[in-house]
Amino acid sequence: MKILITGASSGLGAELARQYASSENELILLARREEKLQQLQKELQSLCKDIKLIIADVTQFKDLQEKLRVIESLDMVILNAGISLGHSYSQTPTIEEFKNLYDVNVLANHAILEVLLPIFTAQKSGKIAFISSLASLFSMPSSKVYSSSKRALNAYAEGLRYKYTPYGIKVINILPGFIKSELTDKNEFKMPFLLETKEGVRLIKSAIEKEKAFYPFPRRFYLFIRLLSLLPNFFVQKVVNRFSDR
Template identity: 70%
Template sequence: MKILITGASSGLGAEFARQYANKDTELILLARREQKLRSLQKELAPKCKSITLLVVDVTDFVQLQKKVRSVGAVDLLLLNAGISLGHTQNIPTIHDFQNLYNVNVLANHAILEVLLPQLQAQKSGHIVFVSSLSSLFTMPSAKVYASSKRALNAS
């Protein structure tokens, strides 16, 4: 099974990689933090058929699509990359708002634009969007994050 995991350098992404690591799995780990990816690769290499690292910032859509295109078809796509602005009563800057949406929503679209036609052509595969309960129960101190996850749910 060939699995692409975004946001794989830490948190849920790294844990997904650990859970899917086995001799039949080709892991493709995508994140911007190369050292953390290399550390995870070293940890999981003995357990996996292969591990490919894609070091890219998901907000660089041109490079993101180029890297994703290089892996070809996958069996499972785990769209996990995401950020938060934390909890605050202050209105976020437009830059922070836009960056959060670029990571949490638009990067997924950029990846799907490349891989969805391949999944449709092979007539198999699965896509998992990692969202949040915040998409259903918005906290006033995290409105931008919640709205990005609600947008993701509607994708």
């Protein structure tokens, strides 16, 4: 299987590469940090059928697309690249921060798929796996920009699924809770149901293999969020206030 993984230089992306590294798989690892990618390539090259690197900043859309055009066939893309602004109740993100986050978390995914979808449709096969977040289902004041970007990603994934299912293309949307990574390392609060990187990625990989259209986890955290969304607004406001430093 030939697999493209974005955001592969660290965190979930690097662990995804490790867990997909096998003699049956060809990996294409994409990220902007060349040194880290080369270290990962060195670590995994003896385990893989083949492993190639694409050094690209996903916000540089034209350059990104040009570098992707070398791909002639592909079985799966895991759209993992993402950033957050951390959690701050007191600071308002600048418009530059807001735009950059949307460029990475939302628009880059379309830039990539604009190149890859013709390959998948011609093959009449392929898997597209999005790494969204449980934060997309409930927006705290401190994560409003990140949450809104992931909610937009959910809507985009849903629309793609409806359009491309007749072409034999599987669209999979994964919504993890907190998993240890560079993204969560900056959080200075207690993260409920925090998973170790290997375990979180094992669950992601399992959901992809089972072709889950929508997979939120950990389940207890997801059910808590679902319950909260069903409660009256005044009660939800009290819960949010309880955890907000205003």
